[in-house]
Amino acid sequence: MAEAVLIPPPMRPAASAPAVTTAAGPARLAVAQLTAWYGATSGVRDVTLGFEANTVTALIGPSGCGKSTFLRSLNRMHELVAGARVTGRVLLDGHDLYAPGVNPIQVRRRIGMVFQKPTPFPTMSIAENVAAGLRVGPRLNHAEREAEVERALRRAALWDEVKDRLHRSALELSGGQQQRLCVARTIAPEPEVLLLDEPTASLDPVGTGRIEDLIHELKREFTVIIVTHNLQQAARVSDTTAFFYLGELVEAGPTAQLFTAPARAQTEAYVTGRFG
Amino acid sequence: MAHRTSRRVIGALMTGATYGAAALALLPLAAILAMLILKGAGSLNWDFFTRSSVPLGESGGGFAHAITGTLIIVGLACAIGVPIGVGGGVFLAEFGGGPLGWLVRFVADTLNGIPSIVIGIFAWTWIVRPMGKFTALAGAIALATILIPIVARTTEEMVRLVPNSLREAALALGYPRWRTSLQVVVRTAGAGIVTGCLVAMARVAGETAPLLFTALGNQFFSTRLLEPMAALPLQVYVYAVGPYDEWHRQAWAGALVLIILVLTLGTVARIITRGRRVSHG
Numbered sequence: 001m002a003e004a005v006l007i008p009p010p011m012r013p014a015a016s017a018p019a020v021t022t023a024a025g026p027a028r029l030a031v032a033q034l035t036a037w038y039g040a041t042s043g044v045r046d047v048t049l050g051f052e053a054n055t056v057t058a059l060i061g062p063s064g065c066g067k068s069t070f071l072r073s074l075n076r077m078h079e080l081v082a083g084a085r086v087t088g089r090v091l092l093d094g095h096d097l098y099a100p101g102v103n104p105i106q107v108r109r110r111i112g113m114v115f116q117k118p119t120p121f122p123t124m125s126i127a128e129n130v131a132a133g134l135r136v137g138p139r140l141n142h143a144e145r146e147a148e149v150e151r152a153l154r155r156a157a158l159w160d161e162v163k164d165r166l167h168r169s170a171l172e173l174s175g176g177q178q179q180r181l182c183v184a185r186t187i188a189p190e191p192e193v194l195l196l197d198e199p200t201a202s203l204d205p206v207g208t209g210r211i212e213d214l215i216h217e218l219k220r221e222f223t224v225i226i227v228t229h230n231l232q233q234a235a236r237v238s239d240t241t242a243f244f245y246l247g248e249l250v251e252a253g254p255t256a257q258l259f260t261a262p263a264r265a266q267t268e269a270y271v272t273g274r275f276g
Numbered sequence: 277m278a279h280r281t282s283r284r285v286i287g288a289l290m291t292g293a294t295y296g297a298a299a300l301a302l303l304p305l306a307a308i309l310a311m312l313i314l315k316g317a318g319s320l321n322w323d324f325f326t327r328s329s330v331p332l333g334e335s336g337g338g339f340a341h342a343i344t345g346t347l348i349i350v351g352l353a354c355a356i357g358v359p360i361g362v363g364g365g366v367f368l369a370e371f372g373g374g375p376l377g378w379l380v381r382f383v384a385d386t387l388n389g390i391p392s393i394v395i396g397i398f399a400w401t402w403i404v405r406p407m408g409k410f411t412a413l414a415g416a417i418a419l420a421t422i423l424i425p426i427v428a429r430t431t432e433e434m435v436r437l438v439p440n441s442l443r444e445a446a447l448a449l450g451y452p453r454w455r456t457s458l459q460v461v462v463r464t465a466g467a468g469i470v471t472g473c474l475v476a477m478a479r480v481a482g483e484t485a486p487l488l489f490t491a492l493g494n495q496f497f498s499t500r501l502l503e504p505m506a507a508l509p510l511q512v513y514v515y516a517v518g519p520y521d522e523w524h525r526q527a528w529a530g531a532l533v534l535i536i537l538v539l540t541l542g543t544v545a546r547i548i549t550r551g552r553r554v555s556h557g
Contacts, residue, residue, distance in 0.1 A: 080444070105450050121442060122464055136450040136451060182445070
């Protein structure tokens with residue numbers, strides 16, 4: 001399975017970043033020497049990591065270890081905080097998302113994100129919420145939009161529960177349903193990568209189970225990266241796991257290996273519950 | 277035991293005091309309403325709403341010209357002031373962190389504190405005098421000047437109530453900043469913004485001083501924006517200081533209509549805020 005390793009640049013121009021590859025070949029999304037700054041301090045330091053297409057990568061680590069900051073650097077959300085900036089490279093299919101002239105808005109359309117707390121737009125109906133995701137894409141007529149809304153809701157495993165009340169307020173849904181609505185809204189415009197920032201942190205076990213099932217479905221179409229506090233969840237949903245500690249990437253590798261035979265003592269201490 | 281009793285007594289006294297204070301706060305409104313109904317309701321009839329002033333010596337006549345005038349002038353003031361006020365408020369809440377935001381906020385607060393008669397003189401100096409005549413348009417601009425800072429500051433407060441998680445959600449979808457502000461943030465704050473506009477409207481509908489120097493008032497029915505126009509508060513003023521009992525009765529009725537208009541706006545604003553909450557999660 002996907003093991004993130006840094007391989008020295010083969011035949012590349014000197015100016016370009018080192019190629020980040022995974023065991024399965026070149027990474028879909030490759031991060032090289034990424035450091036995320038808040039003013040003069042760094043939340044994440046010098047991370048190099050590759051993400052393979054159609055896999056789920058879990059980012060784990062204790063609170064404040066920088067895993068969420070790292071995630072927000074991937075779709076250029078980090079820089080929205082005043083004084084925040086990023087150095088290093090993030091390559092999507094080989095193109096640097098931080099190159100001069102790259103529009104962060106376009107980046108966010110290719111790399112979708114779902115947050116810890118469900119964030120349905122409160123004044124919009126269920127259908128309008130999903131359509132809000134489509135609004136950034138090409139213009140659609142009414143029938144096309146309805147079809148796309150249905151498709152996104154089906155893919156988010158929510159359609160059967162809401163098909164009779166598409167025009168009711170999104171706030172009438174339960175927390176778990178709201179979170180799947182946010183997934184539908186995020187995948188409607190067809191991003192390539194899906195970032196999930198502790199998507200089940202505010203949900204009950206049933207809602208959590210639904211989202212985890214959904215993640216298994218979503219990886220067929222997307223490259224999924226999930227931040228989670230829950231080690232069991234990481235073990236259940238991910239193919240690859242990356243362990244962050246104090247702003248640094250300690251270890252990354254196939255999930256089974258990282259949990260059973262970690263290479264580093266720190267990782268072992270964390271996954272066996274000795275701290276965190 | 278004695279301890280417990282005294283605690284209860286103090287509790288009852290304090291509760292009583294808050295009820296008393298609430299009653300005292302309500303008393304002026306109740307007194308004004310009662311007075312207006314007592315003195316004005318008798319003159320409210322079909323003619324009052326359908327006829328304008330009649331020449332001296334004739335009896336009857338009504339306030340149709342003044343009611344229409346108030347609706348036109350306040351409507352025009354809103355058409356001018358609401359877009360500017362809402363736009364300014366959104367700017368303050370979403371982009372107003374820098375020195376420009378500070379300046380706009382300072383100017384709005386100062387403008388809010390300026391006596392309305394000064395606004396009237398301002399409009400007279402810059403609009404009425406250059407145009408060479410009193411106009412309804414000048415009155416609307418004077419009222420809009422009062423309206424803008426109120427609308428801007430309430431809009432700012434309402435927009436600030438929108439949780440940041442919604443902004444982030446929109447930005448993460450690939451919305452540009454301006455679209456996030458307009459299509460998600462302002463929409464979420466919509467009910468609160470409308471309420472703020474209604475409250476501001478109610479406030480300017482009763483303004484008299486700025487209109488004295490601008491719309492001037494008119495004994496005849498007129499809908500022309502570039503001519504003097506009657507308005508409820510102006511007509512009440514003229515009739516109240518006039519020497520005839522008939523005028524006095526009509527002035528009371530006009531004041532009653534004005535306060536009903538203001539109360540209605542306030543009530544509608546209340547209902548809107550109660551119906552749809554801005555808060556989320």
